[in-house]
Amino acid sequence: MNLAVVLVSPKTPGNVGAAARAMLNMGASDLRIVAPRCDYLDPQxxxxxxxxxxxxxxxxxxxxxxxxxxxxxxxxxxxxxxxxDLPAPRHPGQLRPLVRGAAAPALVFGPEETGLINSDLEQCQVTVRIPTGDYASLNLAQAVLLVCYEFLQGVDEVPEHTRKTATREEMEATYGHLREVMHLIGYTDAVRARHTLRLWRSLLDRAQMSSGESRLFRGLLRQVQWKVGSVGVTPVSGPDFGSELDPVQEEDGPANH
Known part of the structure; x- marks a missing residue:
């Protein structure tokens, strides 16, 4: 499986090294580090x-x-x-078929002391929770080992077919385009845009669109933009269809492991 392990802002060199060791044990070899706060090649x-x-x-x-x-x-x-308004964490067993059916999956782990913040999780289609006792505080390398085991070594069956879905960059571009159109037609406003877009992310990520389908959807968005511009309409802000849900904090908060 072409599985990537992504470590976001790791703080301790030893944890990065131990995570690499955990990956090798489970058969993963693609390590990606985002904005490291340490020298990941430190002797430790x-x-x-x-x-x-x-x-x-x-x-x-x-x-x-x-x-x-x-x-x-x-x-x-x-x-x-x-x-x-973000997808609830799911048991690894529930996500195993999804991960094993993907062509290029990634597992994303947050900083040691906080875990992933909301803006990081927005970029993930699904969230996994490692089943633990009441005390849930795993070392970074332990978490990498357990999650990689669940998806790489936990089962023997191979999916019958792999469906090629759009890359995350294609989907992020789609969501940026959708945000522009929502503002253009008055579907949402600057205050509620992020909350509304999270709801659309959840819906469209579940669809697992292919590259062609994402282009089809963006074609519709471009047509809306052209039509609004061609008739010279200045839309009046209408109801936000996500506004009836419970209000949410838009600030990114720390995540527990």
């Missing part, structure tokens, strides 16, 4: 990696999570906490 990291030192040295570094996920067709965030 290399020592903790043991025989995975080459995997560690081959890691790719990105400035943003969006860049790290650009070529992925499925991104799975990790969190133990339920967030308002």
């Amino acid at each position: 990291a290399v020592a903790m990696a043991v025989h995975a030192a080459d995997l560690l040295r081959g890691a790719r570094v990105y400035a943003t999570l969006r860049e790290a996920l650009a070529d992925r067709d499925l991104s799975v965030g990790t969190s133990a906490r339920i967030r308002a």
Whole structure:
């Protein structure tokens, strides 16, 4: 399986090295690091990696999570906490067929002390929660080991077919386009736009659109933009169809592991 492991802003070199070791044990080799806060090639990291030192040295570094996920067709965030208007974390067994059926999945892990923040989880189609006891605080490398095991070694069956879905970069471009059109036609406003877009993300991510389908959807959006411009209409802000839901905090908050 072409599985990537993405570490967002890791703080401790030893944790990065230990995560690389966990990956190698489970058969994963594509390590991606987003905005690291440490030298991931520090001697401590290399020592903790043991025989995975080459995997560690081959890691790719990105400035943003969006860049790290650009070529992925499925991104799975990790969190133990339920967030308002974001998909609830699911058991690994529930997500296993989805991950194993993807052509280029990614597992995303947050900083050691906070986990993934809301804006990171927005970029993930689904979220996985590692089943634990009442005390849920796993070391980064432990989390990488367990989640990689669930999706790489946990079962023997191979999916009958793999459906090629749109990359995350294609979908992020689609969501940016959708936001523009929502503002243009008065579907939402600046205050509620993020909340409304989260609802649309959840709906469209469940559809697992192909590249062609995402282009088809954007073709509709372009037609709306052209039509509004051609008739010279200045839309009046209408009701936000997500506004009847419970209000949410738009600030990104820390996530617990």
